[in-house]
Amino acid sequence: MSGEPLVGVVLVSHSAAVAESVAELARGLAGGGTQAPLAPAGGLPDGGLGTSEERIVRAARSVDRGAGVAVLVDLGSAVLTVKALLAEGDELPTGTRLLDAPFVEGAVAAVVSASAGAGLEAVVAAAEEARTYRKA
Template structure:
């Protein structure tokens, strides 16, 4: 099997990031899922973001097909953008503009089905169009 796109979920809360990762893996079940890592909170377990946790998560899921990074709130966006600008993340790492929960599920399902980074990004971004009413 060829390399799958890795997914990193960055939240200001460790438990939120872990829970969304678990949900996405569960909904993509039916076989092996793409690699998913949560990078939530600070290194000390508080609320916030940690460049160290993000970099560690990206390294953990990077297998040669690229990494899609989804974030929850504004400062997480700024943190990942700064890391990308400073080349602190491997080539092929991409910040994806998508809703956090729905986008994570779409990204993991698409990556698990063998979609490339462009397909994973498109699927996650299209989650903005999911209507609930």
């Protein structure tokens, strides 16, 4: 890892398997070399579907390197859970941002740009720009 702090990325899904799979895809597509800290936060502690504040907080703290934390979510209640944590103000690391980006494409763009050393605003922009990628 370089001497510069990297933006961390958290992937919040209702499914642990989905969060872990998207994290694996993003890591693989980011290539070799320096990799941004990345943590999946999926499912409930009992293994069921849902979002867990505890898992989100733990994941965000684990990737915090002082350059900010970008959080991507899959569905509506995950958005609400992260927004509630941000409103509390002291649970998530300073500089944590909820991104308005597609889950898979946004995750890849965030991890690739963060791994390249981009700052938080550039990581946010890259992930949110993924919303406009045309597939046809």
